[in-house]
C-alpha cells in the first residue's frame with residue numbers, strides 16, 4: 001500500500017499552521033511562487049525561499065540545517081513534480097493530490113449521520129471544518145487538466161451551504177474535471193437544498209448514494225439510523241427531478257446479499273432513471289473489521305446471486321458495474337460489467353496470484369483484505 005501520510009524523521013520546520021504546497025524540482029521559480037512549493041532535494045546546494053525542502057531517508061542530510069528541511073520516510077519517495085502535500089507544524093505530511101493518479105479523493109469531514117456496519121471511515125464527532133477550508137484551497141492548486149477528483153467523508157452534505165459553495169468553486173476552478181461525491185443522499189430530501197445544488201449546473205458531478213436493501217428496515221439497520229431509507233430515496237427522487245447525476249452504490253455482505261436481487265429489482269422498477277449502479281465488494285477497514293462475523297461472506301458463495309442481480313439491472317438497461325471483486329470469484333456472465341476499481345494506492349495481489357495468466361484483467365485486492373480477510377477460493381487461471 002502506498003504511504004499517503006507520514007511524520008518527518010527529522011525536520012527544521014518553522015510554519016505556524018498547516019500549509020498546502022506543490023511539490024517541485026524546479027529551481028527557476030519566482031520568490032512568491034517558491035513559498036507555495038515544496039522543493040525535492042537532489043543535491044546539497046539549495047536555493048532558499050521554498051515552503052519546505054523534501055528529503056527521503058536522510059539522503060541529503062547535509063541540508064538538514066536548511067530552514068524548512070523535512071526528512072520523510074523512504075516510502076514517500078514516490079512524490080513527484082506537481083503532487084500536492086499538506087504540511088503541519090509538527091512535521092506531519094499528508095499527500096492530498098498525486099498528479100499521476102486517477103484516484104484522488106479529498107476527505108471533507110469525518111462527521112456523519114450514519115453509523116454503517118461496514119464503514120471504512122468510522123465517524124468522529126469532531127469539528128474538522130478545517131478540512132473544508134483545505135479542500136477550497138486545494139481546488140486552486142489542482143492542475144486544470146485533471147480528469148477526475150472525488151469528495152468523500154463522513155457525510156459531505158452536513159456542511160449545508162458550504163458544500164454547495166465547494167461544488168460551485170470546483171466548477172469555476174476546474175471546469176473540465178469530473179467530480180464524484182460520496183453521500184448518503186439524505187440531505188437532498190430537502191427540496192430547497194437540492195434546488196441550490198442543481199442551480200450550480202455542474203456539467204459532470206456524480207453523487208454516489210447507497211441503498212443497501214429494498215427493505216427499509218434492513219437498510220436502516222445496515223446504516224444504523226432510522227428513517228434513513230425514506231430520506232435517501234426521497235433525496236434521489238429530488239435529484240433526478242432536477243436532472244442531477246446519481247449513482248446507487250450497494251456494498252455486498254452478509255446483511256445485504258439476501259435481498260440483493262430484490263434490491264436491484266426495486267431500483268429497476270422505481271429508480272430506473274439513475275445513471276449508474278455499482279455492486280461493490282467489502283473493504284476490510286474501519287467498522288468492517290470489528291463486525292466481520294456479521295458481514296463476511298466469501299464471494300464464491302454469492303457469485304450466482306451476483307450474476308442474477310447484474311442480469312436484472314442489465315435487462316432494464318441500467319448502466320451497472322461490479323467493483324472490488326477478484327476475477328476468479330465471479331461468473332463469466334458478469335465480465336461485461338466487471339471493473340478494476342480499487343484505487344491504485346491500496347490495490348495489491350496475493351501470493352496465489354503469482355501464476356495467474358489473467359492477472360492483468362483482474363481488479364485484485366484491497367491492501368486491507370490481503371492483511372485481514374480474503375476468499376479461501378482464489379484460483380489462478382492457468383491454461
Ligand code: SF4
Nearest residue numbers: 326328353356362380
Ligand atoms: S488468481 Fe489472483 S490475479 Fe488471478 S483472477 Fe484470482 S485474484 Fe485475480
